[in-house]
Amino acid sequence: MSASGLPGTLANADWPNRKGLRVLTRALGAENIRWVGGAVRDTLLDVGVHDVDCATTHPPDEVMDRCAMAGIRTVPTGIDHGTITAVLEDGPVEITTLRHDVSTDGRRATVAFANDWREDAARRDFTINALYAHPETLEISDYFGGLDDLAARRVRFIGDARERIAEDHLRILRYYRFQARFGAALDNEAEEACAELAGTLKGLSRERVAEELLKLLSLPDPGETVERMFNHAVLRVILPEASLRNVEIMREVIDREAAQGFAPDPLRRLSALLPPSPDVAGDVAARLRLSRAQRAVLVGVASRLGSDAEAPKALAYNEGNAIAVHRLLLAGADAAAIRDWAAPTLPLKGGAIVQRGVAAGPEVARILQTVEQRWVAEGFPGEARVQEILNEELPEA
Template sequence: MTLDPAAWRTRPGMDSLLDALDAKHGATRLVGGAVRDLALGLQDADLDLATRLRPEDVMIRLADARIKAIPTGLAHGTVTAVASGTVVEITTLRSDVATDGRRATVAFTDDWAADAARRDFTINALYADPLTGEMFDPTGKGRADLEARRVRFIGEPLERIAEDHLRIMRFFRFHARFAAGAPDEAALAACTARANDLMALSRERIADELLKLLALADPLPTIRTMVAHAILLPVLPEITETDRLATLLAAEHAADIPGDPLRRLAALIPQDPLTAEKIAARLKLSVKARRRLALATATTDLGSREVHAYRLGTESAIDRLLLANRPADAVAIATWLIPRLPISGGDLIAKGVPQGPLVAHTLKAIEQAWLDAGFAAGADLDDIVAGAIIDHGAIARPPAAR
């Protein structure tokens, strides 16, 4: 298999970068995800390069070529180049010296096979000559697995997982994105046997992988496999079923609304805001994401789709409506302009309501009546305001006519 070099060489600055990194003498190749994605026809793939050059040499060569070089991870051999606006990550060939399941101590090498052997999956251990597009497959299995749409570990799966426990989560994400059919049996057995290893990882890393998986076009079959094999049990024991996720995916499709990983996570966890907040805190999600997850898992009936949008905001209203399998309502409020309550506390004071807590109480009653009346305006709104002021004793009720 040979790739078309035009897929990357037409990008600004690429020829200058490849010349600086001595690609014409085989010192530098495209690697990993870049090769995999380009081979699958994903033309907007990020570019990554692997090189025999030491990182210090890479920095010097880029400086001499007047290409911006950022030492993003020199200790691990990584330099980021910015050539005429094109961003490329360059990493020196490496072999593992020691691993503890979370991080690795590496040594630099000039051996392509050694660099390939430390990678996770066969489809991620492919290289390509950046000038000709000729592909190299040091493991001898990557090209065949890519053509078969098969994700499997390089070598012994248990050893790969012992080197980096996050590879459990990565296996399922890559399977959901690239594979066809059932998961590789050896890989699935290893992930199942070592699921408890996930407890040694930071919850941020787990959240990142899980949300990336949930963001894919159809994560349902893979998530079902993970639940059936108790993969997430050690770190997210609340995820026990996938029926609500299936319903949500169907609703997203019916509404033609892009799938959202946080919304999909809400479909996997109990419908309880307190539990959602605990899970979000455990996963170290942002404050905004925590609030959104809590709102999505609440079951309070807010009434009409417009009231959902008014009370929750458009984003959270869409979450709640899709989770409730109301795709048509979600579509309707996606572009709806949320109105503002057309009366303020100052207006009430001007009408004779004394300053203090009574203003807030009266305003709240007006708001609810306004919503119940379908966002009333004009005379209807005037009647609501007058009635609320009287009902709350804010001003004296007018005497009855004799």
């Protein structure tokens, strides 16, 4: 344990020593930047770090100029809000100029650039996301008790929870996601504020809601959090089709995933939260602006039947492995039989039926389909049995 009571330390982490970050530090000046957000938080929790974010006192134009002089390519990914992405050899880094919110409406903010680290920290959402690390000394600046909250596994809004939510309504869903990922101790003010302001989620774009919901459902075990969202009337705002029984089914699916060694799947869990109706699944996919592929999964899983558990390989052959796994886990069945199963190919072609005297056309297709259905029902027997089935299905001369 580190001195702060946390399992990880920046001094023992690899990412602060990345070559690209050292080049970036020289380009912008060590006193003008700080690593901030997820990389710092996750390092202190001793979990894997993927993205590194940087805060700077330089305005965006100067960031780009300094990077260009150092041979660093930049992309103005969010320049209206002061964010530039530096394309480094060991991964991109988002660089955001210190700022404060001038006005907000719960969906978007008008910002002004600042030069005070604490002022920048004050406009962030949670204390555990407002930890700033010096790029060379790795000293952490903690303005709102984030280290203590991190040690207590508590997700707490910076300042007044209701004010933070009023600035950006999506913070309600972010709260639940972070609480499911990191939380142990509940923060009563945060819980009450999210429940009280749940209705404000209606004003958000469906894409933002869907992205945050799927991130939450991707976590190892969000079951308790989702149930709390239901009890706080938050879930019914974004997913009115979900019932308490659906939440219980989702928790059962999470347990089956773990028991059978399947990775978490957000669409499988979203399907569990919905009634088994393809029409409802299609409506939800449209409302959340899901992709065509995601919609196909939701609708395919919603077509689940009570008989799914009886013939896993037949289900996988007809629906594909992914849909079959989802439906089996939802049915309370063992999906291990099809984990790495590759569907066989029917050892019969239409041409072979024509050679047996059937005129090319619809009748050939009908016989081929009937043989295939029987072949699947019998558990994919070999070619000899397929020929026997064909003989039985051929019209008498």
